[in-house]
Amino acid sequence: AQSVAQPEDQVNVAEGNPLTVKCTYSVSGNPYLFWYVQYPNRGLQFLLKYITGDNLVKGSYGFEAEFNKSQTSFHLKKPSALVSDSALYFCAVRDDYGQNFVFGPGTRLSVLP
Amino acid sequence: EAQVTQNPRYLITVTGKKLTVTCSQNMNHEYMSWYRQDPGLGLRQIYYSMNVEVTDKGDVPEGYKVSRKEKRNFPLILESPSPNQTSLYFCASSSLGEQYFGPGTRLTVT
Numbered sequence: 001a002q003s004v005a006q007p008e009d010q011v012n013v014a015e016g017n018p019l020t021v022k023c024t025y026s027v028s029g030n031p032y033l034f035w036y037v038q039y040p041n042r043g044l045q046f047l048l049k050y051i052t053g054d055n056l057v058k059g060s061y062g063f064e065a066e067f068n069k070s071q072t073s074f075h076l077k078k079p080s081a082l083v084s085d086s087a088l089y090f091c092a093v094r095d096d097y098g099q100n101f102v103f104g105p106g107t108r109l110s111v112l113p
Numbered sequence: 114e115a116q117v118t119q120n121p122r123y124l125i126t127v128t129g130k131k132l133t134v135t136c137s138q139n140m141n142h143e144y145m146s147w148y149r150q151d152p153g154l155g156l157r158q159i160y161y162s163m164n165v166e167v168t169d170k171g172d173v174p175e176g177y178k179v180s181r182k183e184k185r186n187f188p189l190i191l192e193s194p195s196p197n198q199t200s201l202y203f204c205a206s207s208s209l210g211e212q213y214f215g216p217g218t219r220l221t222v223t
Contacts, residue, residue, distance in 0.1 A: 004155075034211055043203060043214040044156075051210060090155060100171065101146065101212065103156040 002027040002093050004104035012110045013081050021076040021107045023091030032094040033074040035065055038106075039087045047089075050074060061085070081111045115140045117215035119204050125221045126194055134189045134218050136204030144207045145187040146171070147179065149200040150217075156203065162187055194222040 003026045013019045025031060035047040048059025055067045065076045074091060091104040117138045126132055138145065146161040148171075158171030162181040176198055178190040187206075191198060199222050205212040 009153075032210070036214075043216045044205075044212075046211040046213070049211050092156075100161070101158060102172075103148075105153055105155040 002095055002100065002102040004091050004093050004102055006089075006091055006104040006107045008107050009105075010108045010110065012112060015083050015111050015113050016080050019078050019081040019085070019109065019111070021089050021091075021109060023074045023076065023104060024072050025074060025091070025093045026072065027093050027095055029096035031067075031072075031074075032096075033065075033067065034092040034094070034101075035059065035063070035074075035076050036090045036092065036103075037087045038090065044090065047076070081109075083111050083113050085109060086111045115213070117204055117206055117213050119202075119215035119218050121218060122216060123219050125223065127223055128195055129193050132191050132194060132220075134191075134202060134204075134220070136187045136189065136215060137185050138187075138204075138206040138213070139185065140206060140208070140213065141184065142206035142208050142213075143184070144212075145181065146205045146207075146212065147177070147187070147189045148203045148205065149173065149198075150203060151200050159189070159202075194220075196222050198222050 005024045033050040036044040038044050050057050050067045058064045088106045090106050094101050120135045143164045147159040148156040150156050157173045160179040162168045202218045204215040
């Protein structure tokens with residue numbers, strides 16, 4: 001069965017600094033990996049995905065993520081954080097058959113002005 | 114506009130009173146799914162559907178039912194709601210990759 005871990009409940013970063021939100025996963029077969037963001041009182045918005053190909057994936061709002069197969073990680077990054085990036089971030093993994101999506105517990109990102 | 118809609122957005126009900134939360138998508142997606150979101154637990158999948166008349170259990174199906182009679186609709190049914198089903202519910206649909214989420218339904222069972 002798949003699983004996703006986000007080891008940090010909360011990440012604080014100053015505006016303008018780089019940010020990293022960590023994610024590790026476990027899945028049998030090839031991983032399909034996703035990042036979503038949830039703003040207060042809103043649904044989840046898709047940020048980016050890794051299916052195959054280049055290990056560095058670029059997504060919406062300047063975010064990118066690096067797939068590392070040996071470390072089974074898919075960390076979310078942004079070179080320069082904005083206050084408006086403050087939100088709840090979820091990492092998710094899907095299995096080869098596309099049937100079951102598993103989400104991590106979420107990491108709350110606070111970008112301080 | 115491509116979207117997933119859910120109704121109602123907010124619902125307060127009493128234990129044992131049957132309820133249905135509707136979900137509809139206009140993207141002709143084959144895959145649809147229901148999740149519940151609880152603090153510290155992330156999103157947990159309740160049921161999913163790969164296509165019309167094809168549904169299967171997710172990680173937390175107990176106390177829920179679903180049906181998929183049309184491609185666009187995927188209602189979530191609580192036959193006898195209990196307080197532990199108080200949660201924020203999301204419907205989602207997808208084709209080959211990322212899921213598109215509805216705005217959520219906040220359910221309170223007293």
